[in-house]
Amino acid sequence: MGFTVNALSPVLGAEVIGLDLSSSISDAELSRLNQAWLDHNGVLVVRDQSLTPEQHIAFSKRFGELEQHVVGQFLLKGYPEIYRVSTKVDDDGKPMGNPESGRYWHSDLSYLERPSKASLLYALELPESGGDTMLASMYAAYDALSDTMKGMIEGLTGVHDLYHVNKFFETSGPSAAQAELTPPVEHPVVRTHPETGRKALFINPGFTSRIVELSKSESDALLEFLFAHATKPEFVYRHRWRLHDLLLWDNRCTIHHAVHDFAGSGFRHMHRTTVLGEAAVL
Template sequence: MAGTAASTPHPVLDKPLIRFGKRILERTAPGTAPGEYRILGIHPLTPHIGAEITGVDLSHPIGADLADELRQALLEWKVIFFRDQRDFGPEDHAAGLWGEPEANPFFPKGDRAGVSRLAKDAMAVGNENIWHSDHSFMAAPALGSVLRAVEIPASGGDTLWADMGAAYDNLPDATKQRIEGLTAEHDWVPTWGATMTQERIAALRQTLPAVEHPVVVRHPATGRRLLYVNEPFTTRIVGLGEEESRELLHGLVLQARIPEYQVRFRWQPDSVAIWDNIAVQHYAINDYYPQRRVMERIAIAGVPLS
């Protein structure tokens, strides 16, 4: 009967995308065996996402066998970390090993091809706090990203990554059926364009129009199903009414916030993180005011997703 306690929606239990009980946390795609590593050392930070790599100096030439193991480690762990890489520039092994370097069109340009130097201090308090996938607003989103710590605060400034394969695996079956075959629009204007004039936005639109990607993509290398929507850049689900799109998208983007899908990394000077930008989202914690954090970043050019 209307108005009774029995008919009042429960604020949590009636949310269809909230999963209770045991979670599915698979490191690799179904049917894929874990990698074998004879050259490098693998030290997992969680059982299914994130591993620290030892026995590798990225500033030295990378032979074919080591390159194969590094590529395998990235596919298996989604984000890999290196310490004490003093002579390594992010672009050193972008070409060939990881792919061609690609600059973010909105970051300040560095003095080396594709490299952006990102200094965050008191002028950027809170600006980073949002889960996202790099360059999802482009027709061919970045396949990966490389980040090197130049200067870090005494405390704070960690980065988190979330496994979007796990995010998909743990969706209710009804939701998986609902989103199968749907596409979503990705656009940079609500974020990067927020402080631009309309004239500037119109000029950039010539080369950066809004794009559409599947809500569920298959990883280009492993074929694993991945949830591919994110908070800042995914603006709507194509073909749905405004209210339905907003409700569905809201539930989907929140999946990245579930701790069981995440790994957290504490930076040190000369630490390097390399991540699979299709398989994960990341979140840079801006909790170090008024300290300073300086990073070098490069993205790896991508391909259209399917």
Template sequence: MSAPIGVEVEGLDIAANPTESDYQFLRDALHEHSVLILRDQDITPQQQCDFAAHFGDLRTSFYNRYGVQDVPALSIVSNIRRDDGEHIGIADAGMLWHTDGSYLASPDMYTVLYGIQIPVRDNTVLGDTVFSSSWAAYSALPSELKQRLDGMRAVHSFSAHIEKKQAKGQLKRAPLSAQQRDALPDVEHPVVRRHPVNGRKCLFVTEGHTSRIVGMDDAEGTELLKFLTEHVKKPDFHYRHHWRKGDLIIWDNCAVQHLAVFDYGDIPRRLHRAGIAGSVPV
């Protein structure tokens, strides 16, 4: 791709049982290029799970009310409504820049997203996903700032994420139960984490889930956090994906942040998501 991240992998049919050497090829490509695109796939929910499991342990979402029937490791991302008016899936996923599961002690390492219904208006595909390279963003920082960030930690909060969405009028999902809130306490992570496979240093603060810098007063911490989260959103670091039905995308949550583009209104959109658990960031 004409971007610092993203490659399209051709000639691999996921439904035809890829070999272990195929999976090793994909893992190596993923760690090098951060985002993999496999077009024209025709797979069942179970085949998506089986594919994702080759990258690590699948993590069932705490939003299990939006799980695929009989395949709870897959979550539905969709704006489609049931007869009772509730969405069949998470309708507001990705409205703020984020990396999946950063609000957990061990965030998601990879995400596998499969396009089933893709919105189109006047022959134009809508609902793009934009990825930004967190390692390219870190590399572009001045050396003095890199030294300043060394050893800093930040708080990631799902509660703060929900509050941000409410403030912007973006919240469309069912509310969390008290039990779900209690199961998601705030966590601290390094502001700069090192990739566990290739060793790249990656910015690990996001617009969506990072609430504050540990040990800094509110004004100074807010200023630094705003600078970093705006920096990682610069187009120089982007790959923008234009979806097609049958697209299967795998991305590395240590290496990228992403944003969903909500430009399709009520035109039906449905994707299935698998999350793969990672390690504690260092």
């Protein structure tokens, strides 16, 4: 089958060359692509795509049901499955997409009862330099913990809240009304991936506000340690975007953030779809 897969880092990530997603790929190609995604710990970049919104949505649906983001002002008109990540503005001067998107480490939609399975981010316009995306392997972060620490955190429960960090972004974050539509939820601090059977940390600085079973001071201290541990350089792949990359990551075993270092270097304009996942379980 006519595409190649090349590893991009030792810990996670691979690039796919020679696959055209503008037309429907075969079930065999999809199976091979999905296996490569799992084998490379949940991060694939499919190079050199030319996708309409319809084609982006159609390919994304091959991975499951799509989620509509609660922050509706940044959805692409006519395509509610597409969330715009953009520093551009519309003709009326309003932001096309969320210009602050991803400034902090997070897992997309972990604040839902059924957190997302995958995100597919398509690069339509890039700054001359900067604007990379950092992705961290929560498999590797879990595996590197001592047996004592693993035993301590397994069975603990984290609270995930859309408003936890987003409340600081007055113009681009969710409104109070939007946040009320997604009240805080609880997920295990360690989850088992439903396809690989591997364990991964399932906490993130953006949305995990506390650990249920601990006092505030204990929770703050443990989360601070786990956040710093999970984002150590040895667990991280830095994606340097090329125009028309389609980046696919697994929110069940990775966290990510966008590097906002491109002021004055041009616009960063992208479309994202998000695939609904299953309840997180230990």
